[in-house]
Amino acid sequence: MAIASVCSTAQTQIDEILEEFKGRTIKNVFYVACGGSSALMYPSKYFVDRESSNVTAEVYNSNEFIYRDPQTLGENSLVILCSHKGKTPETTEAAKFAKKKGALVVSLMYVETAPLADESDYIVNYSWAPPGELDPHPEFMNYAVLYRLTAGLLYIKEGNDKYEKFVNSLESMDAVLRKVKIQYTEKAKAYAQEYKDEPTIYTMASGSNYGIAYSFAICILMEMQWINSHAIHAGEFFHGPFEILDENCPFILLMGLDETRPMEERALKFLQEHGKKLLILDAKDIDLTGFDEEVKKYLVPLVLNFVLRVYAVELAEARNHPLEVRRYMFKVPY
Amino acid sequence: MAIASVCSTAQTQIDEILEEFKGRTIKNVFYVACGGSSALMYPSKYFVDRESSNVTAEVYNSNEFIYRDPQTLGENSLVILCSHKGKTPETTEAAKFAKKKGALVVSLMYVETAPLADESDYIVNYSWAPPGELDPHPEFMNYAVLYRLTAGLLYIKEGNDKYEKFVNSLESMDAVLRKVKIQYTEKAKAYAQEYKDEPTIYTMASGSNYGIAYSFAICILMEMQWINSHAIHAGEFFHGPFEILDENCPFILLMGLDETRPMEERALKFLQEHGKKLLILDAKDIDLTGFDEEVKKYLVPLVLNFVLRVYAVELAEARNHPLEVRRYMFKVPY
Incomplete structure (x- = not known):
């Protein structure tokens, strides 16, 4: 995908998801991925834990999520997945599993489309640069997209004012x-x-x-x-x-x-x-x-x-x- | 504490706690401890995740629990802590913190009493033997007490029938x-x-x-x-x-x-x-x-x-x- 378009595409995708949040009850967020893509979800769980008394958050490896089969997963769940090239088989399976349970399924990936996208309700294409290189749009890097979605959820559901502060801060x-x-x-x-x-x-x-x-x-x-x-x-x-x-x-x-x-x-x-x-x-x-x-x-x-x-x-x-x-x-x- | 009494003491302590569960709303369980005492709580979280669609469970290191200050912690929370000799300062602090938030605070320890006990609503004295040695009452080892409390909670709140199966199986x-x-x-x-x-x-x-x-x-x-x-x-x-x-x-x-x-x-x-x-x-x-x-x-x-x-x-x-x-x-x- 052309680099110049990442910024506006991701913004549009996030806006659509935040709009979707408005019409749904969301009691819990499951952050589901493997390895490095899972590690980047920990800060968002920390944010939810500290900021919300209504929404709970869990971070699971994709296969652990499927086999563990948490009983709190259901129609009032938001499942956020991530796979850099959208081809991690366990993560695609986890998206399919979450959809079958009735959850809202949002997947992050660097590429424009991939198997993971086919199993998701919404996707966001994040910006990325190889280790040590400067990303042209770090305000839309994977970690930043996760915060936009997570703080966006708490903004819409509970009026959390940190969403706007994230958006503004990420400009820097x-x-x-x-x-x-x-x-x-x-x-x-x-x-x-x-x-x-x-x-x-x-x-x-x-x-x-x-x-x-x-x-x-x-x-x-x-x-x-x-x-x-x-x-x-x-x-x-x-x-x-x-x-x-x-x-x-x-x-x-x-x-x-x-x-x-x-x-x-x-x-x-x-x-x-x-x-x-x-x-x-x-x-x-x-x-x-x-x-x-x-x-x-x-x-x-x-x-x-x-x-x-x-x-x-x-x-x-x-x-x-x-x-x-x-x-x-x-x-x-x- | 005399070994012969562990069994009946622990049973009486657990029974009192299960009785207390009956009169309270419990939405979430926080398993809080440090190191080895924390590691032994993971199976109980797995049990809650798989068995309950209403109760959520988290495992936290004691200081992480205090500093993170999860906003879902409150009057409808059960906090289960563990410290072998009841003297781990962070865990005692975590019990104090949880009580201040209005949670029901239950602490496991090997010794009869300790600073941790003073900050807890209830305690259970578990049975223990040094690594590799046979415990005279392994049916009341720390892991087993955790299952008795956790499955007991789901039995009382949701009629989960595995509590009795645990009790019977632990005899073997x-x-x-x-x-x-x-x-x-x-x-x-x-x-x-x-x-x-x-x-x-x-x-x-x-x-x-x-x-x-x-x-x-x-x-x-x-x-x-x-x-x-x-x-x-x-x-x-x-x-x-x-x-x-x-x-x-x-x-x-x-x-x-x-x-x-x-x-x-x-x-x-x-x-x-x-x-x-x-x-x-x-x-x-x-x-x-x-x-x-x-x-x-x-x-x-x-x-x-x-x-x-x-x-x-x-x-x-x-x-x-x-x-x-x-x-x-x-x-x-x-």
Whole structure:
């Protein structure tokens, strides 16, 4: 699809879906996808949890969703799915399953159409750029589309005023990411040189940033770099995982601006006392000019995710292991 | 507390709580704890998801629960917490927080009383034995108490008939675990000898068994053995993590009897095709005589967890690294 049209197409698609919300009762939202597409839904669940006393939200892997067969799924459900090329078989099956249950089915994909689209009531085509590259329309990236739909739902159903604040703040996303790229590229190069031979790198975060840590662990480190990893929840860290820490064990800690930050700060203190190989990515160090004060915390994961992508590119370069190399994905049957 | 009294005390405590359920509206259940105490709540959420179209369930780390401050938490909420010695500060805080919101607060602990008890409306003292040892009252182990409360809730509110089936089936837990210990001890010794020098061991499962995989990864491998680990969801495996697999990468796969088993079977096929260092623990190999057909799938995690504890003991022995050794927990400030 031509890049120039992404913006207005996505806007039109979202407007139609918000219009559809008006005529339906929606009691719960199920965010359903696989891997990286699932990880990007965690911030939206965080938003629903914090903002609504009527609507519940769940994040499920596509097949887990189908087999688990949650009994609260039905005619009053909104199911939001995502698959980059719209061809993930489990996600297409999950859309079919949700439709059969009477739910409203909305699917996000980068491509214009795909099998997933055929099983959905509505689709949104999001904007996208490869890791580390600047997206011409980051205000319509997958994470941003999810917030537009989620905050839009709560705006229509409950008058939540953060929808408009998201829309306005997202106008500044491009400027924020441009500055971030300049700020972190040299740092990422140095990090990559220092850590390129590590067999294991842990990631850690909490709240709205946990999904970003999960995405970097499973999609970048494990999938694209074949480095052992595990996204540790910053609150769970102290109840088992922290015993693995010593001066040779690398950790990447994300520090956001949401309400769960005290957990990340506690983890930081411990990491600094007992670890040495640390990368701390703190949203407080980033210029977020243009983001509304009230939704800034929710937008941080989108920015930290971009920062991590800058690191991914440099890690791949330093390790001579391109991000596109796979041994199994799309190559062998599974 | 004297072991002989656990059984009748816990039964009386549970009966009082079920009686309390009768007079209250309960729309949602929050399972709140840290680390291993949190991991054991996953099967109960699976049960609620599958069995009730009215009640929703969430599992949260204690501090995540407090800071996230879910807006659906209120007077119509049941909050079930757990802390082995009732002294986990975050969990005590979470109980206080939940009470302030008007929720019904029920806490599980092994000890008779503790700070957590002071902040709770009701407590249940569960039965417990150290890893690998036979519990004199496994029908009242923490997992079992959680099912009694959860199925009890759905029995009282919705007439769910699985409560009685749980109660009857749990009578056979002791016999099942005794056979399991004999069946797996030599296998565990051999596994421990073969894998004692591995720096990383992954665990994998789905559905009601995922929490058990998580518990083994963070509490046994990372905390008690200082071995790198990560509990991979069997459906997510194919969307990133599987790229880490080669013939040198050890995986422990749990195979249960619940509806998500096809995901575990798919993972098994792939592991066998592309990996070599595999431990497959399949509930189909275990004699579950006495478990009712309809709740057998839900009880499998309790049995697989015991099997994993048998492996934990042998791993510790072979590695000359007692399960009790810590470098940080209860030793340094955090």
